[in-house]
Amino acid sequence: MPSHLVVQELSKKYDSFVALAPTNFELMGGEISILSGPNGSGKTTLLSCLTGLVPLSSGSVQVMGYDLYRDEVEVRHRMIYVPDVPRFYLELTAWEHLRFIALANGVEKDFEQKAERLMKKYGIWEAKDLFPHHYSRGMRLKLGLALALIRPFDVLLLDEPTSALDEEGVRMLVEELRGLRNAGAAILLTTHDPGLIDQLADRRLLIRNGEIRPV
Amino acid sequence: MKAIHWLRSRQEERETAYWLSFVAYEKSDHSFNNRIYLLYLILFFGVWVFVTLTFFAGGGAILFEMLSPENPVRVALLVQMVLLAVWSLFSAWKAIRRCPVLFSEEDGLLISQTPLPRGRIILRWLWMPWLKSAIPFWIMAVIFGFSLAEVTIPGAMGANRIFEYMGFGLRAWLAILPIHLMLFGLHWLLGVVRLSTRGNSNRWLRIAVPVLALFYGILILSIGGNVIPSVLQIVDLILIPLRIGYAGVFNWLVWVTTWILAFLVLVILFQSAKNFSLSRAVQETGKLELISTAKQYGFTSLVEQEKMQQRLGVERKPTQLPAIAGPGVLIWKDVLQTKRTFRLTGLLTWLQIFGFLFVLPVLPDMGSRGIVIILWIIQLAQISVKRIRSDLAVWPLIRQLPISHKKFLRNDLGFTYLLAVLISLTGFLLGCVVFGMQIPGLAWLVPGMVAAISFAAVFDVIRRSRSGLLLNGSVPELSAGGILLGILFAGIPLMTYLLVSGILGMLLAIILSWGMGYLAFELVAYAYRNIDHA
Numbered sequence: 155m156p157s158h159l160v161v162q163e164l165s166k167k168y169d170s171f172v173a174l175a176p177t178n179f180e181l182m183g184g185e186i187s188i189l190s191g192p193n194g195s196g197k198t199t200l201l202s203c204l205t206g207l208v209p210l211s212s213g214s215v216q217v218m219g220y221d222l223y224r225d226e227v228e229v230r231h232r233m234i235y236v237p238d239v240p241r242f243y244l245e246l247t248a249w250e251h252l253r254f255i256a257l258a259n260g261v262e263k264d265f266e267q268k269a270e271r272l273m274k275k276y277g278i279w280e281a282k283d284l285f286p287h288h289y290s291r292g293m294r295l296k297l298g299l300a301l302a303l304i305r306p307f308d309v310l311l312l313d314e315p316t317s318a319l320d321e322e323g324v325r326m327l328v329e330e331l332r333g334l335r336n337a338g339a340a341i342l343l344t345t346h347d348p349g350l351i352d353q354l355a356d357r358r359l360l361i362r363n364g365e366i367r368p369v
Numbered sequence: 370m371k372a373i374h375w376l377r378s379r380q381e382e383r384e385t386a387y388w389l390s391f392v393a394y395e396k397s398d399h400s401f402n403n404r405i406y407l408l409y410l411i412l413f414f415g416v417w418v419f420v421t422l423t424f425f426a427g428g429g430a431i432l433f434e435m436l437s438p439e440n441p442v443r444v445a446l447l448v449q450m451v452l453l454a455v456w457s458l459f460s461a462w463k464a465i466r467r468c469p470v471l472f473s474e475e476d477g478l479l480i481s482q483t484p485l486p487r488g489r490i491i492l493r494w495l496w497m498p499w500l501k502s503a504i505p506f507w508i509m510a511v512i513f514g515f516s517l518a519e520v521t522i523p524g525a526m527g528a529n530r531i532f533e534y535m536g537f538g539l540r541a542w543l544a545i546l547p548i549h550l551m552l553f554g555l556h557w558l559l560g561v562v563r564l565s566t567r568g569n570s571n572r573w574l575r576i577a578v579p580v581l582a583l584f585y586g587i588l589i590l591s592i593g594g595n596v597i598p599s600v601l602q603i604v605d606l607i608l609i610p611l612r613i614g615y616a617g618v619f620n621w622l623v624w625v626t627t628w629i630l631a632f633l634v635l636v637i638l639f640q641s642a643k644n645f646s647l648s649r650a651v652q653e654t655g656k657l658e659l660i661s662t663a664k665q666y667g668f669t670s671l672v673e674q675e676k677m678q679q680r681l682g683v684e685r686k687p688t689q690l691p692a693i694a695g696p697g698v699l700i701w702k703d704v705l706q707t708k709r710t711f712r713l714t715g716l717l718t719w720l721q722i723f724g725f726l727f728v729l730p731v732l733p734d735m736g737s738r739g740i741v742i743i744l745w746i747i748q749l750a751q752i753s754v755k756r757i758r759s760d761l762a763v764w765p766l767i768r769q770l771p772i773s774h775k776k777f778l779r780n781d782l783g784f785t786y787l788l789a790v791l792i793s794l795t796g797f798l799l800g801c802v803v804f805g806m807q808i809p810g811l812a813w814l815v816p817g818m819v820a821a822i823s824f825a826a827v828f829d830v831i832r833r834s835r836s837g838l839l840l841n842g843s844v845p846e847l848s849a850g851g852i853l854l855g856i857l858f859a860g861i862p863l864m865t866y867l868l869v870s871g872i873l874g875m876l877l878a879i880i881l882s883w884g885m886g887y888l889a890f891e892l893v894a895y896a897y898r899n900i901d902h903a
Contacts (some may be wrong), residue, residue, distance in 0.1 A: 226773065230772075245710060253687075257692050257701070
């Protein structure tokens with residue numbers, strides 16, 4: 155399987171503090187990689203850098219051969235990131251958020267069926283007309299996942315996706331990720347959950363003090 | 370109860386420290402210099418307050434003599450009672466709708482789960498809010514006392530009569546002190562009773578405000594010299610202490626009696642609070658306390674966010690607004706957000722933008738026109754950053770949209786820009802027509818100037834944004850730098866229009882206005898693409 159995501163000499167510094175030491179790795183299609191490490195080791199910083207939410211200090215990121223900064227639009231079509239604390243507009247309901255993402259990504263065909271399926275799967279269908287700021291933390295995470303899954307992608311990044319999910323939610327997520335892996339997506343997720351690592355990891359990466367190495 | 374006292378003391382200390390910070394006094398600094406500074410503050414503000422109050426007292430004296438030269442005490446009483454009545458009725462009305470005792474959500478977590486006597490908690494909570502409410506009335510009473518001193522004391526007011534003068538103010542203050550406390554306690558009593566009982570008992574609370582209104586009505590009538598039946602002379606409970614206080618004599622018996630009455634109200638409050646539901650109080654006041662604290666410390670974004678969440682409610686039916694796929698969806702989102710957050714107060718800014726350009730043609734000189742243009746720029750800049758700030762607050766969502774940064778910015782800022790041009794141009798052209806002026810070439814500059822000002826403001830916000838903070842939803846406010854940049858970008862074509870005469874000047878100014886607008890947009894695009902490095 156070709157590399158879906160290629161990271162070369164990626165590093166991140168805040169003044170003199172090295173949040174991420176220069177690192178190289180690749181994510182292959184049809185593989186789930188799990189990144190674990192102590193609190194404050196740089197997991198969220200890495201994912202934020204990979205998606206361009208936080209600028210790199212050095213190095214490059216390529217998704218399906220497209221450079222993160224030179225070919226921004228192409229990369230956005232192919233990679234999606236679900237943060238541990240998704241953020242939402244105050245004025246849009248959950249359903250409208252899904253519609254917004256679907257329209258922005260040009261996947262409005264069969265949108266209503268897809269959105270209904272996703273929301274029912276994650277148990278937030280009954281709350282579709284609520285504003286997300288009235289959701290519980292777990293429901294917000296589920297909505298964040300639904301926003302990611304409403305559109306196609308080749309690379310999926312998730313930051314602590316099970317931290318606020320109930321047992322049923324975790325089970326569905328594991329099933330979903332396995333399905334996506336089998337369909338050829340490259341997945342990278344961060345977690346502290348040993349059960350999740352056992353269930354999903356095709357490859358493990360460990361990060362400590364900003365340095366990444368395979369396990 | 371010690372823990373409650375400690376908690377409340379810390380809150381009161383924090384509040385006091387906040388107010389003292391306005392005079393640069395640091396409460397936690399125990400150095401000798403700081404203590405000397407405190408002494409200086411006490412002396413300085415003591416004198417300053419006295420001088421200010423005497424200044425206003427002079428005006429008060431003139432007013433009293435004008436309205437009732439034979440009985441100025443009656444005027445003072447009347448004004449005092451009308452203001453006290455208005456405040457009391459409004460506070461009572463608020464108290465029966467929402468708990469007057471403010472508890473934060475943290476208070477709820479810490480206190481409402483304890484089995485402590487609710488009466489004691491209420492009494493401990495009372496003092497700071499009472500003080501804040503009482504101070505304006507104290508100031509008013511002292512001013513009235515000083516005014517009556519000026520009217521009453523014969524001859525010129527010299528330094529040898531200063532104690533006599535201050536005596537009038539002191540007596541007036543002493544008179545209002547227990548009366549205000551009594552009424553304040555009464556309002557709290559209404560609120561506490563509402564949250565201590567359920568069902569039918571609350572029906573009786575609804576007549577409290579009309580009964581109070583009747584009471585104050587009788588009180589004010591009796592001040593006015595109308596004879597009232599003896600059975601209604603209960604109003605003398607308030608009237609006599611005040612009358613004595615203002616009349617320049619002091620009656621210990623009356624004063625102590627008033628204090629006993631105030632104390633009685635507090636005892637009834639204490640007793641009534643036995644079944645007071647702290648949880649319900651927290652539910653009613655938790656958000657209010659959060660907004661109040663956020664306002665106090667300048668967290669305006671948090672205040673706006675909380676207020677908007679309250680206004681939006683819990684849910685809405687899916688919108689039927691038609692949407693375009695691709696970058697055009699940003700316009701759909703913008704229209705939907707505007708529709709859902711529309712308020713009449715929001716129209717005010719647009720009205721100002723319209724109004725400033727409406728009056729521009731009729732202003733007589735460059736100075737006044739310059740001021741109006743600057744005010745127009747400020748309002749335009751503030752309204753231009755609203756949408757981009759709301760989008761930056763959901764940074765992970767918008768940054769991952771498969772839309773190039775320039776298309777994103779054009780679609781995101783376009784709606785507000787077009788509206789601003791329409792309203793500004795309409796105001797200006799209408800002003801020319803209404804005031805019978807020939808439409809100057811300046812009208813051609815408006816679209817370019819609006820672009821320059823709006824995008825300069827947006828550039829300011831984006832330039833100062835930090836990705837780490839954006840991930841947490843923290844977006845900078847528009848700074849003075851953004852407004853100054855807007856003034857500069859708009860000023861260049863404007864000055865060209867004014868200084869270079871004829872058709873050449875106008876053409877050059879139009880080109881410059883569009884040029885500055887384009888430059889400002891390019892700056893925005895650069896800053897957006899290079900957040901953290903711009």
